[in-house]
Amino acid sequence: MKDHYRTFFGFTKEPFATDIGYKEILETPELLNVKIRFEYVPRLGAVGVLTGEVGSGKSTAVRYALNTLHPSEYRPVYITASSGSIMEFYRQLKDALDIHLSTNSKSFMLKTIKQEIANLVCEKKRKVVLVVDEASLIRLEVFAELHTLCQFEQDAKPWLPMILVGQTLLADKLTFRSSQPLASRVVAKCHLEGVDLAEMKAYLQHHLALAGVDGNPFDPTALTAIHQGSGGLFRKANHLARGGLIAAAAEQSNIICAEHIRLAATEIF
Ligand SMILES: Nc1ncnc2c1ncn2[C@@H]1O[C@H](COP(=O)(O)OP(=O)(O)OP(=O)(O)O)[C@@H](O)[C@H]1O
Ligand SMILES: [Mg+2]
Incomplete structure (x- = not known):
């Protein structure tokens, strides 16, 4: 019974859960590096890029940074990109902006979206920030057009700052010649890598405390195994740590060692 570990270790809720609140990050x-760029990029009305390995904490960092922007001042617009056409992208953006429009005309769609952004900025005095998660999925031909979204008043008004978030491939896509108009607007880049051993220890401790356990049941060999097995990446570390807890509880062991983490590793990719 896999749930047994929660009572065995005295957790008050699921440890290493994905649905942590903003204040639990x-x-x-x-x-903090990402947060600084989230303030800087909108101020300049430019483009920022956040890349990182799968499960390194990109979306969490975005959630954290967006929550620090004051809602009366900012109007964050968050979309998760797809590998679809530019029209697909505009449709997602239109929905995120609460625009009720049904059209197959690309130019009309773009015009309506830009009108709404101009309205938010000029009439409602809000700073719009477009965040595009999973932007590494975006096709090259979509990147080639995306800069037109940021052009207002003959490109004199930077009313739509944009933060692109995605895997490392995103940076490669932006180096293509066709992406240059968009890439030339980038003023800040940030890359999330796997954390070091000390940071991983702090991360595990943090998640244990969130779930109601103050001590640290992971012995040093388990910590090293989680760090090495995950490459310092948070999502994989979560799975290894939880799997280690399950394996140790099955043996009635209060301490998790490297062998428990190795067992957990056989269950995940
Ligand atoms: N600073 C943090 N504090 C607490 N938990 C975190 C933090 N960063 C990441 N996590 C946790 O790590 C897991 C992976 O994070 P996240 O989903 O943000 O990664 P990602 O880089 O966006 O992944 P993907 O490449 O799949 O989009 C999540 O369960 C998240 O809750
Ligand atoms: Mg993500």
């Missing part, structure tokens, strides 16, 4: 140095 661990403020790592990398997160």
Whole structure:
């Protein structure tokens, strides 16, 4: 019974859960770097890029940074990109802006979206920030057109700052010649990598405390195994740590060692 570990270790809720609240996010140095760029990019009305390995904490960093923007001042617009056409992208953006429009005309769609952005900025005095998660999925031909969204008043008004978030491939796509108009607007880049051993220890401790356990049941060999097995990446570390807890509880062991983590590793990719 896999749930047995929760009572065995005395957790008050699921440890290493994905649905942690904004206030439960661990403020790592990398997160603060992202936050600084989230203030800087909108101020300039430019484009920012956040890349990182799968499960390194990109979306969490975005959530954290967006929550620090004051809602009366900012109007964050968050979309998760797809590998679809530019029209698909506009449709997602239109929905995120609460625009009720049904048209197959690309130019009309773009015009309506830009009117709404101009309205938010000029009439409602809000700073719009477009965040595009999973932007590494965006096709090259979509990147080639995306800069037109940011052009207002003959490109004199930077009313739509944009933060593109995605896997490392995103940076490669932006180096293509066709992406140059968009890439030339980038003023800040940030890359999230796997954390070091000390940061991983703090991360695990943080998640244990969130679930109601103050001590640290992971012995040093388990910590090293989680760090090495995950490459310092948070999502994989979550799975290894939880799997280690399950394996140890099955043996009635209060301490998790490297062997428990190795067992957990056989269950995940
Ligand atoms: N600073 C943090 N504090 C607490 N938990 C975190 C933090 N950063 C990441 N996590 C946790 O790590 C897991 C992976 O994070 P996240 O989904 O943000 O990664 P990602 O880089 O966006 O992944 P993907 O490449 O799949 O989009 C999540 O369960 C999240 O809750
Ligand atoms: Mg993500």
